[in-house]
Amino acid sequence: MKTIAHAVKPCRNFIGGNWEPSASFDRRKIVDPATGDLLTECPAATPEEVHKAVDAASHAFPEWSRTSVKDRVQYLFKFNALIGEHMDELTEILVREHGKMWADAKGDIQRGKEVVEFSTGMTDLLRGEALWDAATSVDVRMVREPLGVTAGATPYNFPAMIPLWMLPVSIACGNTFILKPSDQAPMTAVRLVELLHETGLPPGVVNLVHGAKGVMDGLIGDARVKAISFVGSSAVAEQIYMRCAAAGKRVLSMGGAKNHLVVMPDADLARTADAVINSAFGCTGQRCMAAAVLILVGDRPDQDRFFKAVYDRAEALRLGHGLYPDKYDMGPLTSQELYDRVLFFIGRGVQERAKLALDGRPKRSADYPDGLFMGATMFDDVGPDMAIAQQEIFGPVLAVIRARTLDEAIEIQTRNLYGNGASIFTSSGAAARTFARRASAGMIGVNVGVPVPRDPYAFGGWNRSAFGAGDITGSAAVRFWTRDKKITERWFV
Known part of the structure; x- marks a missing residue:
């Protein structure tokens, strides 16, 4: 130790x-x-x-x-x-x-x-x-x-x-x-x-x-x-x-922020799924550049295939103390106040009839029973106007929205009140350029889950x-x- x-x-x-x-x-x-x-x-x-x-x-x-x-x-x-x-x-x-x-x-x-x-x-x-x-x-x-x-x-x-x-x-x-x-x-x-x-x-x-x-x-x-x-x-x-x-x-x-990741059908499945997991559940979701909304673009079979890749990785995350990275993947929430806030929003998502595909509430760390641990949580078929899609939660909760086209995905992203970061995953230069030009955020990523610029370029968001x-x-x-x-x-x- x-x-x-x-x-x-x-x-x-x-x-x-x-x-x-x-x-x-x-x-x-x-x-x-x-x-x-x-x-x-x-x-x-x-x-x-x-x-x-x-x-x-x-x-x-x-x-x-x-x-x-x-x-x-x-x-x-x-x-x-x-x-x-x-x-x-x-x-x-x-x-x-x-x-x-x-x-x-x-x-x-x-x-x-x-x-x-x-x-x-x-x-x-x-x-x-x-x-x-x-x-x-x-x-x-x-x-x-x-x-x-x-x-x-x-x-x-x-x-x-x-x-x-x-x-x-x-x-x-x-x-x-x-x-x-x-x-x-x-x-x-x-x-x-x-x-x-x-x-x-x-x-x-x-x-x-x-x-x-x-x-x-x-x-x-x-x-x-x-x-x-x-x-x-x-x-x-x-x-x-x-x-x-x-x-x-x-x-x-x-x-605060409500960062969106848009995944196109031509995105590299494994690398993109890994990036989504890191962005959504790294730091237990407690960062202003965390992915909070995942927009899957295309036909339902393509969307389902990618959803499963993220779900499987999220479900496998091991909870425990950050001093032991070889044993654990995700740490606790920092305070009881934040823990209670995340619980509230998960309950709100259920009330709004989003599909609770992965419920992290019952998950605990067997080695640290007194810790403020919560497993990765994923909602599917989330409506763009639901509270879990609009309000900052600041925890390990990912809202998944389905969209048929890139135009629809961009329209969803630009309706949000915040504007820290937004990313697209794609193999298409045309799709990447369209998204970079039209997305409403101060920091844009292309095949990058946490699009924080490096010096001398500055960190800063838009809107609220x-x-x-x-x-x-x-x-x-x-x-x-x-x-x-x-x-x-x-x-x-």
Whole structure:
């Protein structure tokens, strides 16, 4: 059995370069969702603690923003190396607090680490523009400047990746940063900030405060916080967006999703079925890029053949602890609240008369009877307007819709309120191009189950999957965490 090399500590706030216990008595128990074992407790920071974090970030900003870009990224080079050295330790912490399988947890960290690496190139990414003789004897330059104190609120389902999508880019651009990790899975973020502190980063450049709505109220209400990035449900994302906009803050608020996979009759059956399983049931369906709706196109016999290939693979998934990937394929749901939500939507699908082809509710892990396990669930003959086809469930539930043509499948996809990702599986270039042009989503895949772009291309959705300005990674992130200054000059010579 793997063991955590770094002893788990009670969650503390990190303010002005110091780890400080919270004075709050409002604490959430953090348990291993596979075993029910208590791991730590996460406090809800007091308003005074949030204010102190903003004080620290505000005090550190003038000197940090004047630090050369070359010197700023040296801390990120060191941070990137430390993440690599502690990869297994971080992966185990993440598995224990979230429930992901080992490979999913390691991928969570690795994908975030890639953005740390991206941020080390800020000497190039922050370059401005210049034009001589924009008018007669008039030159114009544009430079990018940091905003000031910035903040990020991150979700439980990617405890490493999302903080690492925000924090490194912001501080490399010259901002100071306050991280509010999820109060459901805070331990990975704590360890990452500990490693960042080991680089010698000046006090106050990065701060961490724990909590939920109360912390967000404090950050949004403080005029010194100039920009906030948020990832969570669409309902909360919209509220964060509106409140930040009303307060005059720059805001990027990423919400939920209902991602569609369209399978054409000419798709490679085995490879496509494998991709669907990974997309729908990887991370136990707890990711904003998970496949939630599978649209099978063509005649019924072709559809049935593909449905069976996915069904057989889903039914065979073994439930257990993510520390043992050789024994198990899928971990638990992260919290009782989420478990109950998934149960509700499965019941809703039955009420709506969708065909419950594979019921994951009775399935448990024999080795972990106290865990929040639920087997893969598949509904067939789902109507496009049913709740299970329209609303985000965030669990191992796949709604299968039958469509006769690609046009019908695209029409179903574009009617959905969300717009994170959509993919098509086909051997036809014409079908792939048609889908890529007409599907309503910010990220499109062709024979790719989880169509997340790689840097420098940015992650970002459309419609009710995103509120605010820009995307969260890539060159769009550099633009989000900076503002343009235009300098117009005339010299008399």
